[in-house]
Amino acid sequence: xxxxxLHSDKETSARTGIIQTDHGKxxxxxxxxxGTLGVVKTFSPQELKNLGTDIIxxxxxxxYLRPGDKIIKDAGGLHSFSSWKGPILTDSxxxxxxxxxxxxxxxxxxxxxxxxxxxxxxxxxxxxxxSIQRNLGADIxxxxxxxxxxxxxxxxxxxxxxxxxxxxxxxxxxxxxxPPHYDWNQTFFPIIQGNVYPELRKQSIQxxxxxxxxxxxxxxxxxxxxKSAMLEMVHLSTEHLPMEQPRYLMGVGKPADLVRTIxxxxxxxxxxxxxxxxxxxxxxxxxGIINIKNGMYKxxxxxxxxxxxxxxxxxxxxxxxxxxxxxxxxxxxxxxxxLNIAFYMKLMKTIRLKIECGEFCKWSKSFLKKWDDE
Amino acid sequence: xxxxxLHSDKETSARTGIIQTDHGKxxxxxxxxxGTLGVVKTFSPQELKNLGTDIIxxxxxxxYLRPGDKIIKDAGGLHSFSSWKGPILTDSxxxxxxxxxxxxxxxxxxxxxxxxxxxxxxxxxxxxxxSIQRNLGADIxxxxxxxxxxxxxxxxxxxxxxxxxxxxxxxxxxxxxxPPHYDWNQTFFPIIQGNVYPELRKQSIQxxxxxxxxxxxxxxxxxxxxKSAMLEMVHLSTEHLPMEQPRYLMGVGKPADLVRTIxxxxxxxxxxxxxxxxxxxxxxxxxGIINIKNGMYKxxxxxxxxxxxxxxxxxxxxxxxxxxxxxxxxxxxxxxxxLNIAFYMKLMKTIRLKIECGEFCKWSKSFLKKWDDE
Numbered sequence: 001x002x003x004x005x006l007h008s009d010k011e012t013s014a015r016t017g018i019i020q021t022d023h024g025k026x027x028x029x030x031x032x033x034x035g036t037l038g039v040v041k042t043f044s045p046q047e048l049k050n051l052g053t054d055i056i057x058x059x060x061x062x063x064y065l066r067p068g069d070k071i072i073k074d075a076g077g078l079h080s081f082s083s084w085k086g087p088i089l090t091d092s093x094x095x096x097x098x099x100x101x102x103x104x105x106x107x108x109x110x111x112x113x114x115x116x117x118x119x120x121x122x123x124x125x126x127x128x129x130x131s132i133q134r135n136l137g138a139d140i141x142x143x144x145x146x147x148x149x150x151x152x153x154x155x156x157x158x159x160x161x162x163x164x165x166x167x168x169x170x171x172x173x174x175x176x177x178x179p180p181h182y183d184w185n186q187t188f189f190p191i192i193q194g195n196v197y198p199e200l201r202k203q204s205i206q207x208x209x210x211x212x213x214x215x216x217x218x219x220x221x222x223x224x225x226x227k228s229a230m231l232e233m234v235h236l237s238t239e240h241l242p243m244e245q246p247r248y249l250m251g252v253g254k255p256a257d258l259v260r261t262i263x264x265x266x267x268x269x270x271x272x273x274x275x276x277x278x279x280x281x282x283x284x285x286x287x288g289i290i291n292i293k294n295g296m297y298k299x300x301x302x303x304x305x306x307x308x309x310x311x312x313x314x315x316x317x318x319x320x321x322x323x324x325x326x327x328x329x330x331x332x333x334x335x336x337x338x339l340n341i342a343f344y345m346k347l348m349k350t351i352r353l354k355i356e357c358g359e360f361c362k363w364s365k366s367f368l369k370k371w372d373d374e
Numbered sequence: 375x376x377x378x379x380l381h382s383d384k385e386t387s388a389r390t391g392i393i394q395t396d397h398g399k400x401x402x403x404x405x406x407x408x409g410t411l412g413v414v415k416t417f418s419p420q421e422l423k424n425l426g427t428d429i430i431x432x433x434x435x436x437x438y439l440r441p442g443d444k445i446i447k448d449a450g451g452l453h454s455f456s457s458w459k460g461p462i463l464t465d466s467x468x469x470x471x472x473x474x475x476x477x478x479x480x481x482x483x484x485x486x487x488x489x490x491x492x493x494x495x496x497x498x499x500x501x502x503x504x505s506i507q508r509n510l511g512a513d514i515x516x517x518x519x520x521x522x523x524x525x526x527x528x529x530x531x532x533x534x535x536x537x538x539x540x541x542x543x544x545x546x547x548x549x550x551x552x553p554p555h556y557d558w559n560q561t562f563f564p565i566i567q568g569n570v571y572p573e574l575r576k577q578s579i580q581x582x583x584x585x586x587x588x589x590x591x592x593x594x595x596x597x598x599x600x601k602s603a604m605l606e607m608v609h610l611s612t613e614h615l616p617m618e619q620p621r622y623l624m625g626v627g628k629p630a631d632l633v634r635t636i637x638x639x640x641x642x643x644x645x646x647x648x649x650x651x652x653x654x655x656x657x658x659x660x661x662g663i664i665n666i667k668n669g670m671y672k673x674x675x676x677x678x679x680x681x682x683x684x685x686x687x688x689x690x691x692x693x694x695x696x697x698x699x700x701x702x703x704x705x706x707x708x709x710x711x712x713l714n715i716a717f718y719m720k721l722m723k724t725i726r727l728k729i730e731c732g733e734f735c736k737w738s739k740s741f742l743k744k745w746d747d748e
Contacts, residue, residue: 038697042704044689067672067697075675075693083689298441301449315418315457319449323412323441330416330704 001139001187001214003028003246011361013238013265016352019215019246021087021139022184023079024054028246029262031348032057032089032270033341037066038082041275042330042337045084051310051338052345055087055139057270060132061096064122065115069135077137077182089270090138092129094145094191095219095251106146108163126170130178137182142217143168143208145191150225157195160220164193165207172211188212189248191219196229198236205240216241217248218266231260238265255284255347256371259364262351274340279333281325284343289374290318292336297322304335310342375513375561375588377402377620385735387612387639390726393589393620395461395513396558397453398428402620403636405722406431406463406644407715411440412456415649416704416711419458425684425712426719429461429513431644434506435470438496439489443509451511451556463644464512466503468519468565469593469625480520482537500544504552511556516591517542519565524599531569534594538567539581546585562586563622565593570603572610579614590615591622592640605634612639629658629721630745633738636725648714653707655699658717663748664692666710671696678709684716 002020009015019026033040033048035056040048048056058078063069075081078088094111097104101113101122110125129144144167146160168190180186190208194200208216218237221230234249238261241247248268249261258269274284281293285305290297297318304321305313312335324332354360376394383389393400407414407422409430414422422430432452437443449455452462468485471478475487475496484499503518518541520534542564554560564582568574582590592611595604608623615621622642623635632643648658655667659679664671671692678695679687686709698706728734 037701037703038694039703039705042708044686044705044708046685046689066701067693071673071693071697074673075691081691081694081697083694299445299448311420312418315420317449317455319441319445320412320455320457323445323455327411327440329411329413330707331413331418333704334416334418 001185003214003244005244007356009263009355009360010358012263012364014262014351014355014360015265015267016355017246017267019087021187023085023087023139026054026087027352028267029258029348029351030054030268031258031344032268033275033344034059034270034272035082035084036062038063038072038078040341041279042334043341045082047338048084048341049086051341052349053086053341055089056084058088058090058136058138059093059096060090060129060136061093061100063090063136064093064132065117069132072137073135073181077135079137087140088138089140090133090136090142091250092133092142092144092191093124094129094143095147097124098147108166126167127174130171130174133186134178134181137180137184138186139184140189140215141186142189143171143191143211145193145219147193147220147223148195150195150221150223150229152195154195154197154200157193157197157200160195161193161200161204164191165204168208168211187214189215189217191217191250192237192241193220194233195220196225196233198233201233201236202240205237209242212242212245215246215248217250219250221249222251222253231264234261234266235264254371254374255344256368256374258347259351259367259371263360263364274344275337278337278340281332281336283336283339285339286343288370292318292321293325294322305339308339308342309346310338312338313342375559377588377618379618381730383637383729383734384732386637386738388636388725388729388734389639389641390729391620391641393461395561397459397461397513400428400461401726402641403632403722403725404428404642405632405718406642407649407718408433408644408646409456409458410436412437412446412452414715415653416708417715419456421712422458422715423460425715426723427460427715429463430458432462432464432510432512433467433470434464434503434510435467435474437464437510438467438506439491443506447509447511447555451509453511461514462512463514464507464510464516465624466507466516466518466565467498468503468517469521471498472521482540500541501548504545504548508552508555508560511554511558511560513558513560514563514589515560516563517545517565517585519567519593521567521594521597522569524569524595524597524603526569528571528574531567531571531574534569535567535574535578538565539578542582542585561588563589563591565591565624566611566615567594568607569594570599570607572607575607575610576614579611583616586616586619589620589622591624593624595623596625596627605638608635608640609638615639628745628748629718630742630748632721633725633741633745637734637738648718649711652711652714655706655710657710657713659713660717662744666692666696667699668696679713682713682716683720684712686712687716
């Protein structure tokens with residue numbers, strides 16, 4: 001994997017670049033739709049591609065439980081299994097064993113947890129996470145980290161930083177000793193922790209830089225802390241992270257958060273918002289947010305979104321899509337999911353263009369004025 | 375609407391033709407996917423069209439309850455509301471008020487029933503059914519009929535025949551006095567009843583022929599009677615129905631039933647089997663039926679169906695689609711529904727070609743040998 005910086009904004013820290021992987025190029029800033037179980041909910045790979053998606057994220061914890069990483073290995077990896085031929089990033093399972101699994105028991109060796117599906121017991125270690133991610137075969141693989149909730153005390157946050165750094169070392173050792181199963185590279189991203197404590201964030205970056213070849217992630221944010229603290233930590237992180245490597249802000253977020261943190265120098269994002277909100281009837285359009293379940297759309301025969309890059313925007317009326325939601329027809333969530341992914345992809349494209357032509361600062365101010373509260 | 379007979383098979387009663395409607399042509403024999411609520415489940419109209427669908431069916435009872443025929447009228451009719459621009463046929467609601475609604479109370483005037491959704495009371499008359507179908511605006515609209523269950527006694531069946539015929543008269547009167555709301559024609563199809571009693575079937579045909587302009591339907595079958603009785607009644611009906619009008623066998627059915635009754639001279643069909651079975655993981659392929667939920671497909675990385683006209687047939691493996699079903703991902707039912715609709719459409723196309731080149735009799739024997747038990 002290679003990252004080439006293309007443009008740096010003069011007024012902010014925003015920048016554009018290209019990540020080159022063995023499965024294709026990713027223009028940055030980039031947003032990754034979440035394909036938890038080897039599919040971005042409702043979409044075929046071709047449809048996602050048509051909407052402008054360059055890279056998707058797969059979840060190690062979920063794929064380990066179902067269908068199991070061994071089946072995916074037998075299929076020739078996640079690209080082959082899911083038919084998504086473009087770049088893939090997999091998380092490490094760290095976040096999920098803390099947030100989803102029950103009764104997790106953490107030690108320096110790893111995390112013992114019970115599956116959220118059937119209560120069965122499992123033990124994840126840095127080595128185990130790497131082994132699963134070797135099987136899945138994503139282009140970018142993530143460190144196994146400890147991610148405590150937002151606003152834990154400093155002592156707890158410090159322990160998590162130390163453990164995460166120690167685990168990163170174990171991950172790198174495992175990867176050195178166990179090459180990929182497939183004929184493409186897998187690039188390892190360490191994950192910065194440190195909660196809302198500036199000195200811990202700096203320490204985390206300092207210690208993890210040596211494990212990073214081409215990219216680092218800002219983790220442990222958007223997990224319950226104040227929005228202002230989140231933004232402060234992103235700002236501090238991007239100031240200390242290597243310029244020449246892409247910075248990936250995990251699990252973020254809303255359109256305004258993307259725009260704001262891109263201004264701080266973030267290059268990559270993933271979030272379930274476009275697809276999850278779509279399934280709830282919550283649609284992003286250039287004119288603002290629509291909740292299509294609202295009774296006001298019962299007789300509204302205007303088109304869903306004339307400005308959308310999804311063909312569904314001009315194929316269906318609001319009244320029709322409201323009806324589809326009302327009667328639980330799958331086409332409804334397909335339409336709203338497509339409109340939301342198209343909105344996010346168009347937003348990233350616009351941002352890249354605005355950075356390239358030197359208008360990002362001005363544009364982002366007007367965007368944030370409109371989207372700050374949404 | 376106009377029906378042109380093209381080819382008549384020499385060895386059987388099978389025939390090909392073209393139904394010309396104001397929304398396009400339908401080559402016959404034709405199969406209509408069921409779009410109960412203004413959508414063929416999981417599909418966009420463009421996708422249905424791409425799979426070879428020429429006409430779809432909408433359900434009057436369901437659309438009357440949700441979203442309401444007045445909303446669809448305000449949208450400019452069902453074509454406009456649903457964005458399906460091709461021909462549409464709507465049933466009359468007769469079948470559903472008997473099979474779905476609760477506590478229905480039938481009289482010569484009509485049927486009082488309670489909605490299966492919320493128990494609210496409604497009263498359907500021939501005039502009401504025509505009024506709703508005028509609002510929906512389908513190209514072909516169906517008579518409001520009484521459809522008793524299979525194998526009722528002759529007395530009950532006779533009463534239903536008499537009532538259905540009387541109601542057909544009321545329908546035709548209403549249609550004469552109330553022209554369409556839109557600038558296309560709506561063709562009325564009477565529905566033959568008579569259960570499994572040959573003389574009642576003959577009587578029904580005789581009395582209903584005068585109400586038919588361009589097409590008649592064989593109703594009251596596939597409702598619980600023996601398969602052999604069903605086939606006997608279809609055979610008797612097509613022998614007595616006008617040669618120059620299309621014959622529509624309602625609610626049928628399995629591939630073998632289509633092939634068998636096309637050999638008796640049936641031209642049109644509708645059935646939920648391809649979409650409903652698809653949602654249950656039950657897939658029709660040229661090599662037979664697959665139940666994709668079966669554990670045997672866990673590690674089967676062969677393609678879903680190389681011979682399918684749906685692009686999904688060569689995009690995904692059986693193991694992947696089984697996984698999608700296992701984790702309740704919508705893409706799973708989309709794939710299986712598409713494969714089943716493609717199978718049915720290809721089957722009808724093959725049948726038309728076989729009739730045209732005089733090979734239908736031979737071909738159908740070999741088809742039935744393979745598909746008789748499925």
